[in-house]
Amino acid sequence: MEAVVELTQVSIRRGNALLLDHIDWRVEADQRWVVLGPNGAGKTTLVQICAAQMHPSSGRAVVLGEELGHTDVFELRPRIGLTSAAIADRIPKGERVADVVVSASYAVIGRWREEYDDMDHERAQDLLIEVGAYHLAERQFGTLSEGERKRVQIARALMTDPELLILDEPGAGLDLAGREDLVSILSALAYDPASPATIMVSHHVEEIPPGFTHALLMRRGKVVAAGAIDDVVTARNLSAAFGMPLRVDRAEGRFTARRGGRRAVT
16 A cells, blocks of 8 residues: 655754654554654654654655655645644634634635635534534634644544644643543544544553554654554553553553553563
């Protein structure tokens, strides 16, 4: 199957800091990846490359068949659905939720003088229904809870029918109920064969939705392990990524991790 993302020996340098260190990674169209690692591991930097928001300092990055540095990223970016805290911070607090979603059609944040047809509004409505947020359509974005904002951002990211969906720490700031609600939404998307290839960044294995197929573990800008989720999300690999002995359990498609002794790291 053709790769949606293909990175070959990709590195990112900022001054003397090496944020990514010779990353090789391939994401295919039917895969749903979670990227895990501690703070400073390079996860967000990695997905910024995948979202065509950043170019590698060295190596080759191909996204949706286009090589970064040799393509117009302003034409490439609308083919990618992206949610992140940085995007959420740019959404005007007084913006109507329905407009937050529909304005993705023009790749703008904050509705101005664009005109949308009935199909645009119907798609925005359908997506809000899909993520369980249609009842919020007339609310102002700034009045929403953190969990409600996450749902709206996912609907916005899907508005252009993207070929690649990138979720940068969608569970950040959520309470237990909000996290479980988000996991349920993302699990439904993961199991839907019509959904795009998906990359989700997280710090916590508890946030991995059932239906995700692959995992990439990072530490200090390097790949610790990558591949099928059952092979990668193990006590040994997570312990190496997070720098402490961890025990990993799985029940009903959900992972949990906690600190363990030496015997747990196997």
